[in-house]
Amino acid sequence: MKPPIHTDILVIGCGIAGGTAALELAEAGLDVVIVTRADDAAESNTYWAQGGIIFTGEGDSPELLVQDVLHAGAGICREQAVQILARTGPQLVQSVLIDRLKVPFDRRPDGSLALGREGGHSLPRIVHSADATGRAIENALIAELRRHPHVRFLTQHTAVDLLTPAHHGRDRRAIYDPVSCVGAYVLDQATGEVVRCFARATILATGGLGQIYLRTTNPAGSRGDGLAMAYRAGARVINTEYVQFHPTAFYHRSAPCFLITEAVRGAGARLVDEHRRTFMERYDPEWKDLAPRDVVARGIHSEMLRRGVRNVYLDLASYIPAERIRAEFPEMHRSCLEYGIDITRDLLPVVPAAHYSCGGVWVDEHGQSTLQRLYAVGEVSCTGVHGANRLASTSLLEGLVWGHRSAQHLVDSLEPRGAALYDDIPPWKPTGGQEPDPALVAQDVSSIKNIMWNYVGLVRTSPRLARAIRDLRNLEVEIERFYRAAVLSDELIGLRNSIRVALIVTLAAWENRESRGCHYRE
Numbered sequence: 001m002k003p004p005i006h007t008d009i010l011v012i013g014c015g016i017a018g019g020t021a022a023l024e025l026a027e028a029g030l031d032v033v034i035v036t037r038a039d040d041a042a043e044s045n046t047y048w049a050q051g052g053i054i055f056t057g058e059g060d061s062p063e064l065l066v067q068d069v070l071h072a073g074a075g076i077c078r079e080q081a082v083q084i085l086a087r088t089g090p091q092l093v094q095s096v097l098i099d100r101l102k103v104p105f106d107r108r109p110d111g112s113l114a115l116g117r118e119g120g121h122s123l124p125r126i127v128h129s130a131d132a133t134g135r136a137i138e139n140a141l142i143a144e145l146r147r148h149p150h151v152r153f154l155t156q157h158t159a160v161d162l163l164t165p166a167h168h169g170r171d172r173r174a175i176y177d178p179v180s181c182v183g184a185y186v187l188d189q190a191t192g193e194v195v196r197c198f199a200r201a202t203i204l205a206t207g208g209l210g211q212i213y214l215r216t217t218n219p220a221g222s223r224g225d226g227l228a229m230a231y232r233a234g235a236r237v238i239n240t241e242y243v244q245f246h247p248t249a250f251y252h253r254s255a256p257c258f259l260i261t262e263a264v265r266g267a268g269a270r271l272v273d274e275h276r277r278t279f280m281e282r283y284d285p286e287w288k289d290l291a292p293r294d295v296v297a298r299g300i301h302s303e304m305l306r307r308g309v310r311n312v313y314l315d316l317a318s319y320i321p322a323e324r325i326r327a328e329f330p331e332m333h334r335s336c337l338e339y340g341i342d343i344t345r346d347l348l349p350v351v352p353a354a355h356y357s358c359g360g361v362w363v364d365e366h367g368q369s370t371l372q373r374l375y376a377v378g379e380v381s382c383t384g385v386h387g388a389n390r391l392a393s394t395s396l397l398e399g400l401v402w403g404h405r406s407a408q409h410l411v412d413s414l415e416p417r418g419a420a421l422y423d424d425i426p427p428w429k430p431t432g433g434q435e436p437d438p439a440l441v442a443q444d445v446s447s448i449k450n451i452m453w454n455y456v457g458l459v460r461t462s463p464r465l466a467r468a469i470r471d472l473r474n475l476e477v478e479i480e481r482f483y484r485a486a487v488l489s490d491e492l493i494g495l496r497n498s499i500r501v502a503l504i505v506t507l508a509a510w511e512n513r514e515s516r517g518c519h520y521r522e
């Protein structure tokens with residue numbers, strides 16, 4: 001049996017939010033352990049973010065950015081959080097990403113930052129690193145973390161559950177105390193052992209939940225792990241019905257679904273049918289192709305239903321010079337060529353896909369959840385910035401801002417060593433010895449994805465949601481029985497988390513009968 005791991009701060013996940021928090025905490029002299037289920041620490045939602053991050057445009061102001069965020073959020077943003085984002089975010093882009101990490105953002109010939117415009121923004125204020133901004137940020141962040149003596153990485157380790165004395169402690173009287181988090185049970189994928197990782201504070205930075213849907217722009221690990229763990233531990237979870245569908249994901253029968261960045265529409269591309277006829281003016285006469293994402297996604301969905309087609313198209317070639325396409329969207333150009341599509345000449349087939357969870361673990365302005373010693377940052381959290389629909393390129397900025405703020409707060413308020421009763425948490429006890437049947441796991445994963453796509457997707461109805469709740473509840477009973485009987489694995493942990501998160505989203509959608517933003521009830 002492996003001995004417990006002790007650290008000051010446990011960070012679960014390592015995108016821009018978790019990585020920023022880890023770096024600032026380490027620089028303050030605290031020991032940090034970063035747990036990631038991937039074999040490469042850079043593998044995260046951030047890594048795959050094609051779009052950019054908000055900076056400051058010409059003639060821009062925090063007030064103007066606040067207006068755009070509130071407009072996209074459909075009236076239910078938390079204005080205090082939006083003000084924090086708008087007033088501190090661009091400064092952190094400058095001090096952390098540009099000055100400290102030297103992220104290679106695109107520049108004009110005169111050396112100034114090249115600013116793009118995306119849907120819902122009133123002016124150009126987005127900085128990019130070609131069409132792989134997230135990769136540039138993540139690589140710079142991981143390189144800096146690897147050089148730091150106070151940071152330890154546990155790659156190929158999967159968090160199983162958060163450790164709370166109220167749930168896991170030997171002293172059952174702890175159930176009367178406020179719920180607190182003292183770390184996590186963590187599976188070593190190589191050995192199959194589960195180790196206790198004790199920490200004075202824990203930061204959830206596990207990213208999104210898009211993999212509960214059939215079509216998603218999210219990477220394989222985006223199963224809602226952090227959300228499910230926090231929910232089981234008793235943390236408050238809100239706004240999970242607001243799942244944003246990105247309007248444009250690449251569509252090809254023999255290709256994986258991947259994101260087509262909104263920046264192509266910001267650069268002038270238009271959504272069209274197979275005859276290159278535009279249609280978004282029917283759904284938003286003012287903003288057209290640059291309307292907020294929920295409007296564009298539903299416009300595409302309606303067009304596909306109206307015309308009985310599997311996809312619509314993006315027309316870059318008619319509106320953007322070929323040399324500019326190759327220069328600004330090299331990754332997209334290369335990826336599409338692999339499937340015989342030259343976006344400098346051909347129409348690019350696209351469909352909407354699950355992209356971003358606007359809800360999550362409730363946190364305050366410092367990233368604190370309702371559980372003592374548990375913070376959440378990035379997509380797993382709900383700061384209130386996004387309301388019912390996220391404005392383009394706010395996700396990386398929110399992760400940067402709340403990663404920074406959570407670290408600041410922890411440095412100022414972290415309880416002294418020895419305050420948490422770690423010894424009261426027993427070692428992990430395996431519950432089953434059967435090898436999990438991969439065919440059963442694959443079938444259950446497929447069932448969840450299809451239920452969510454067909455019944456809890458872009459357009460929701462009461463009969464569809466009722467069917468989804470029945471099917472998911474029955475499936476959860478079977479999956480929990482399977483989980484208890486089988487040898488623990490990353491795939492099994494992900495399956496258990498996926499079914500719980502699917503129910504969290506579906507029940508929230510059922511209870512909210514008002515169409516708003518990403519949540520559309522027909």
